[in-house]
Amino acid sequence: MAHFTTLAELVEQGVAGKRVLVRSDLNVPLDGSTITDDGRIRASVPTIRTLAEAGARVVVTAHLGRPKGAPDPAYSLRPVAARLGELLGSEVLFAGDTVGEAAHETVHSLEDGQVVVLENVRFNAGETSKDDAERGAFADRLAGLADVFVSDGFGVVHRKQASVYDVAQRLPHALGGLVQAEVDVLRRLTVEPERPYVVVLGGSKVSDKLGVIDNLLGKADKLLVGGGMVFTFLKAQGHEVGKSLLEEDQVEVCREYLQRAVDSGVELLLPTDVVVDTAFPSGDRTPEPQVVAASEIPADALGLDIGPESARAFAGALVGARTVFWNGPMGVFEVDAFADGTRAVAQALTEVTADGGLSVVGGGDSAAAVRTLGFEESAFGHISTGGGASLEYLEGKVLPGIQVLEDDE
Secondary structure, three states, X not given: OOOOOOHHHHHHHOOOOOEEEEEOOOOOOXXXXXXXOOHHHHHHHHHHHHHHHOOOEEEEEOOOOOOOOOOOHHHOOHHHHHHHHHXXXXXXXXXXXXXXXXXXXXXXXXXXXXXXXXXOHHHOHHHOOOOHHHHHHHHHHHHOOOOEXXXXXXXXXXXXXXXHHHHHHOOOEEEOHHHXXXXXXXXXXXXXXOOOEEEEEOOOOHHHOHHHHHHHOOOOOEEEEOOOOHHHHHHHOOOOOOOOOOOHHHHHHHHHHHHHHHHHOOEEEOOOEEEEEOOOOOOOOOOOOXXXXXXXXXXXXXEEEEOHHHHHHHHHHHOOOOEEEEXXXXXXXXXXXXXXXXXXXXXXXXXXXXXXXXXXXXXXXXXXXXXXXXXXXXXXXXXOOOHHHHHHHHOOOOOHHHHOOOOOO
16 A cells, blocks of 8 residues: 555654645635635645644645636635634735745745645646646746645645646655545545445536446445436436436446446436426526426426435435445535435435444535535535545546655655
8 A cells, every 4th residue: 555644744753944835625616705615624724723733834725716827816715815714713824926926925924833825826827737847837836935745635636737746746745634534535435345335426417427337336235326417317218308417428328337237236226206397496486396207207397306205215225324425416406496305315324424334425516515405514424525536536546646645665
């Protein structure tokens, strides 16, 4: 097994007075300058606090949204830095650029235990460049701000980007506490998971989950499929799906997965009923949902949640599970009329946790859903901060931001 320098080991070696560059994941949803879900900021706090309390001069770098490699006020990390300060209970400085004059002045003015957040790293084209030289040149400038690098942004470790990958090649480095926790949990899902092992997949597109389905069909005992992606499976079974989300080019692939599940003895559970409406919910109309059989979706309707019968069946399929991985909501959970399926799955996961099993919420929309629906995060075994990274790990892919942190033996 690969060896990594942990945060605890780094602190034990001594970080007082050192400038420690921490790559965090602070990519939170904003409504204007208002943060609507601060889960990722809260998840980043323990590593930053540990370093600050050990006397490090903490330099936080992160991205927000997808700016086009140039400054864009809509994606500024300034409100995020303010919220981080509130959560830490101490002032967090903010530099108005990433590697420019403001960054250098602020970083070099830091005292032991102080924290600064640099402006959005993606305001620099070198961060996401596919050109190794351009990315490397930007990484040189980032690395020049620090003595040590700590990787704590699990949501980006599947990206070969300057602040994730290239900086780690230029500085002594360690795993942040968050990344270490994520990797430890994902190993439990992939290396001899405790059984029964149930995987619940939702979200909009089958194509986003093909690799996971392909890899886990041979590992999971049960695979439950809901969300928008289910309609491609229903089409593969020969059912009409009305105006529901459908990936026509994936129908044959879904048909093959259905057969593989039968051949390998994996129980692949699809909804038997769905909640439909004649249009996608919007602010100017009240949803008028109706429940129909999954095999009888009207031509003018689209499915927006799994139905009550299916919600009970999915919850029942989780009873007694010892390991559960869930990625993707069962419906349009942001609208009450289409939230019951997601709520039922979330509730069932909390009961797995209460029974001593491992329940893992796989980041992204699923993590947002459990918070939106009022569940306590502590009711789940683990809520991942990186949906895409979690999925790629479960596909069996190498995550460059993890691989680069491996210590030479």
